[in-house]
Amino acid sequence: MPSVISAPILAHREVAPRHFVLTLHAPPIAASAQPGQFVQVRGVDWVDPLLPRPFSVMRAHRDKGDIEILYRVVGKGTALMTRWQPGGNAQVFGPLGKPFQLFPYGARVLIGGGVGIPPLLMLAEQCGRRPEAMRAATVVLQGARTADQLLCVEDFQRTGVTLELATDDGSTGHHGLVTDLLKPHISRLQARYGTVEVFTCGPMAMMRAVAETCRDGGVGCQVCLEAPMPCGFGVCMGCVVKVRGAWEIGQGSRRIKGWTMERHYKRVCHDGPVFDANEVVWDE
Amino acid sequence: MSSDQLPVNSDQLLVTPHQQRAGRDAPSLQIHIGPLCLRNPVMTASGTCGYGEELAEFVPLDKLGAIVTKTVTRHPREGNPPPRVCETAAxxxxxxxxxxxGIERFISDKLPFLRDAGATVIANIAGEDVAEFAELARRLDGVGGVAAIELNLSCPNVAGGLDFSTDPQLTEATCAAVKAATRLPVIAKLSPNVTDIVAIARAAVAGGADAVSLINTLVGMAIDVKTRRPKLANVTGGLSGPAIKPVALRMVYQVAQAVSVPVIGIGGIMTAEDALEFLLAGASAVQVGTATFTNPRVSLDVLEGIERWMQENGMGSVQEIVGGLRLAEHVPTLAR
Known part of the structure; x- marks a missing residue:
């Protein structure tokens, strides 16, 4: 169950230009946060800006009761946040939303860019702690404009899963889009492990391309969406995304899902932020 | 038997669990909104607490004065395309x-939860015309678990939504039709997007409204200069939050002096102090809205803050605060 706490700020550091990692002492949140879930963060006395900002949980240290979030300075709220110092407090509310669903079989590809990276790092670290077979069957693909905008590269390397990078300017890794790397990996992993599940978080255009590749390749894809969220817990109906109607038969691994022509809105914060990529209506 | 028919000194009958815990000296938070008796004056505003399910994780719903549910209409509504929200100054x-x-699923899927949670439910409704308002009210009349009806006469974000509460005749006709259709207490929620809110409030009372609640959001807009596009897909939207509190307070003050029915104050309430301002201006109760987005527990914080303030100031009942604004002799009154 999510909680609202005034969390002591333990550490705050710039990890890339305009990107910061904030460490907060929030034991009830650290105890239950899962990859893909997020927290609503705001200054304890904020009136202007007023609303909390949603950030994916990047790490949850259950033993110490700490959580880490990574944010990019994009506006008034995040600009104010850069001034926060250890010793102060922040209001934090979470963990919120539905997490990624990790299957104990087959292979998985984690693909993302920008501030979509934090939930994927948490997922990669979870895979890295699993038996060797699971670690070996996990691939992380990260893209950025330039090398200095790649995030948490060493953290990903430490997890022991395969990491490949792509930059628009070719300064590191593949010269081009990260989505260029996806198809070959899917084919390779499919041949070796049978089933592949793709997890993605990042810019909408990238996620849409990933969703299309997965649909064409017949592999499952979970997308972690971002939207401005006034409340974060499902009451304001502000952060909706258009989705298809769904049908389902069977249970567990024998479950079959499909989609109908019907369209309606779902709340990113409460019904997501993780959705089946096929559920999302991408052209709206 | 309504509570005002109870004999005097029937403390034991009227003691709420809240008071029992706090001891005999705890102030009485109970208030009356026309025929409706609420355990305290703090409610959550319509559209900021859904149908209570999500909020119940953070706030025991039976602790609040009432839960005003998200507007329901005759048929389900899909809502506007995103982006639906944007932040503005405060x-x-x-x-x-x-x-x-929609009303049917509200009754079958949403009300049972609220009933089981012990919440006092004020159902907010909106119709496309007077007859539809009456039809919705009639449908709720026989349903258990609804304590009162609030009329959304003032949604700024749907076609024709503002028509009701910008026109005194339509306001009066709607209130009268609803009153004729239900035995439940009726609260008219008023729009601030009018030249003279007092005239509209009077019309609601003339139509038989048992109380008025104000204010709904102020119509506003915001533009992204980089793209030259409106920040909302709907172009305009309703402004809420602390930014509107002074306007709301002024309107509550004006209306409270002009009408005989209880006034419920809404608009930018973030703290107990904000709520007390509304009570002093003449509101009998308040609704906490946008603040719930900043902290889901804030309505409870407001309630506890009011209780603390009453204890510190030796207040025995909320009624002693209502309309307690002190004006110097020479200050001209805004009331008309």
């Missing part, structure tokens, strides 16, 4: 467009 704009499950 506030936010929204254009949700009354996304809701």
């Amino acid at each position: 506030g936010m704009l929204n254009a949700i467009g009354l996304q809701n499950v």
